[in-house]
Amino acid sequence: MITFSEEIRIAAPPEEVFGLSLDVDAHTRSMADSGERAVGGVLTGRMGPGDTVTWQARHFGVPLRMTSRISECREPAYFVDEQLRGPFRLWRHEHRFTPYDDGGTLLRDEITFAAPLGPLGRLAELAVLRWYMPKLIRQRNEFLKAEAEGPDGC
Structure with missing residues (x-):
C-alpha cells in the first residue's frame, strides 16, 4: 500500500476550487x-455526494x-x-480545501492506494506507481490552478 500527499496554493476561493475539483468535464x-x-454514471457537469462515475x-x-x-x-x-x-x-483520494486570508485556497490531496496481485502488485507499486500516481495528481492540480486563476476564473 502506498500513501502520499500533494499540495498546491490556488489564487481562487475554496468554493470555486471545490466545484472545479468535482467537475467531470474539468x-x-x-x-x-x-x-x-x-x-458511466455522471458523464458531465458537477458530481455530488453519493454520485459515481466510470472513467476509461x-x-x-x-x-x-x-x-x-x-463517499x-x-x-x-x-x-x-473511492474506487468501487x-x-x-x-x-481512496481525500481532497481538502483550506482558505487563505487573501481569498486563495490551499488544495491538499491525500491518496492511499494498493495494487492488486499480491507480491507482483507490490513490485508494481514500488517500481512504477509510487512516482507515477503523484505525477498524475500534480498534473491535475496544475490544470485546476490554471483554470481557477485564468481569465475566466478569479
Whole structure:
C-alpha cells in the first residue's frame, strides 16, 4: 500500500476550487494525455455526494476502467472519492480545501492506494506507481490552478 500527499496554493476561493475539483468535464480536460473520459454514471457537469462515475483511460498503453464514488462530502472544505471497481485493490483520494486570508485556497490531496496481485502488485507499486500516481495528481492540480486563476476564473 502506498500513501502520499500533494499540495498546491490556488489564487481562487475554496468554493470555486471545490466545484472545479468535482467537475467531470474539468477532470477530463486535465487528463487529456491519457485519453481519460467518463463512460458511466455522471458523464458531465458537477458530481455530488453519493454520485459515481466510470472513467476509461489508457496508461502505459493499457486500457483501464475505474468506477469511483463520492463517499464523503463537506462543501466547500472536503470530499473523498473511492474506487468501487477498477485496477486497484484499494483507492481512496481525500481532497481538502483550506482558505487563505487573501481569498486563495490551499488544495491538499491525500491518496492511499494498493495494487492488486499480491507480491507482483507490490513490485508494481514500488517500481512504477509510487512516482507515477503523484505525477498524475500534480498534473491535475496544475490544470485546476490554471483554470481557477485564468481569465475566466478569479
